[in-house]
Amino acid sequence: MAARTLINVPKRAKRGKIIAIKTLISHPMENGFRHNNIGVLIPRDIITSFVCTYNGEEIFRATLHPAIAANPFFTFHTVATDSGTIAFRWTGDNGFTTEANADITVE
Amino acid sequence: MSALASRAAMLCALLLLLAADGIVAHAEIPLAEKRSGYADMSPENRAMQDDDTVNPGMLAVLDGEALWGAKTGAAGRSCADCHGDATSSMKGVAARYPAFDAKLGRPVDLEQRINICRSEHQQAQPLAYESKDMLALSSYVGMQSRGAPISPADDPRLKPFLDKGRALFTQRQGQLNLSCSQCHDDNWGKNLAGNVMPQAHPTGYPLYRLEWQSVGSLQRRLRNCMIGVRAEPYSYGAPEYVEMELYLMMRARGMKIETPAVRP
Numbered sequence: 526m527a528a529r530t531l532i533n534v535p536k537r538a539k540r541g542k543i544i545a546i547k548t549l550i551s552h553p554m555e556n557g558f559r560h561n562n563i564g565v566l567i568p569r570d571i572i573t574s575f576v577c578t579y580n581g582e583e584i585f586r587a588t589l590h591p592a593i594a595a596n597p598f599f600t601f602h603t604v605a606t607d608s609g610t611i612a613f614r615w616t617g618d619n620g621f622t623t624e625a626n627a628d629i630t631v632e
Numbered sequence: 633m634s635a636l637a638s639r640a641a642m643l644c645a646l647l648l649l650l651a652a653d654g655i656v657a658h659a660e661i662p663l664a665e666k667r668s669g670y671a672d673m674s675p676e677n678r679a680m681q682d683d684d685t686v687n688p689g690m691l692a693v694l695d696g697e698a699l700w701g702a703k704t705g706a707a708g709r710s711c712a713d714c715h716g717d718a719t720s721s722m723k724g725v726a727a728r729y730p731a732f733d734a735k736l737g738r739p740v741d742l743e744q745r746i747n748i749c750r751s752e753h754q755q756a757q758p759l760a761y762e763s764k765d766m767l768a769l770s771s772y773v774g775m776q777s778r779g780a781p782i783s784p785a786d787d788p789r790l791k792p793f794l795d796k797g798r799a800l801f802t803q804r805q806g807q808l809n810l811s812c813s814q815c816h817d818d819n820w821g822k823n824l825a826g827n828v829m830p831q832a833h834p835t836g837y838p839l840y841r842l843e844w845q846s847v848g849s850l851q852r853r854l855r856n857c858m859i860g861v862r863a864e865p866y867s868y869g870a871p872e873y874v875e876m877e878l879y880l881m882m883r884a885r886g887m888k889i890e891t892p893a894v895r896p
Contacts, residue, residue, distance in 0.1 A: 531685050531691065547685050594842070594845050
């Protein structure tokens, strides 16, 4: 089950420059504490982990908890070192996995 | 209490009553003073709406784009098979809905139009209000009008429905006995508890509301307000909502569409 994602990574950057990375993913982040209208507990369904790698090397990792709102958004910075691929991976409850990639040219 | 004091108290109560009744003759907000809820948001929330890679409403728009091209129903036709490229064919469409449907003899909103298209041309099941697919399609169609001024059709057949919408907007309702107009025409800009009361212009629907943690339609927002004044909301798709939507669009004419907007 893959979710829709929105990734914002600059296509080009100067070597050594700090770049901003923004990611958004559609996910309900059901916290597991809510009941439905007939009083039955809605099972927890959240993203538990987010990892970003730059040419295979991990540059950012986050652990997510039930108090995080739906459609989690992450923004963070890194130094543009080499041209290549920045890869994103979200994993969560019920076997949830979604991956996305963005290419960057460093000159 | 002396007779004089009780008479003064009665007079006060009467004056209050008169003042409250005087609201019936409220004036519409002039264009120069019309103000989108966007203007009252924090800089952070405005930034969220302005950047399409940050605005969570764009997730629904992307879903809608996929649905636009997907074949569905017994006819096996997609929206694109009839309407082509939405970026040109749907431009400005959301800015002039609800529109009069000659066959039904009443105005329909964008969601109802999508369902009429589904049943008549795609032979597909109608989509429920607030379902993921309906919000996705209406967000996608709505976004094609982003930046366009709200311009309801100048259609004389709409007049009786518009009048009904205006009457609903100014009619006191619920246990709090408040009309929409008392907050949104007479007291906008003031605080209701910690929140600024907006003018209630439907510029950004369907919009992503942080409180909802999802995209929602104008009808969902209207239901929210009705529950807020402790009135019993109409069910989704009720003609009363369409009449109110029609009046709100007329009231906001000239303002720019922001779909998909973000609101707290």
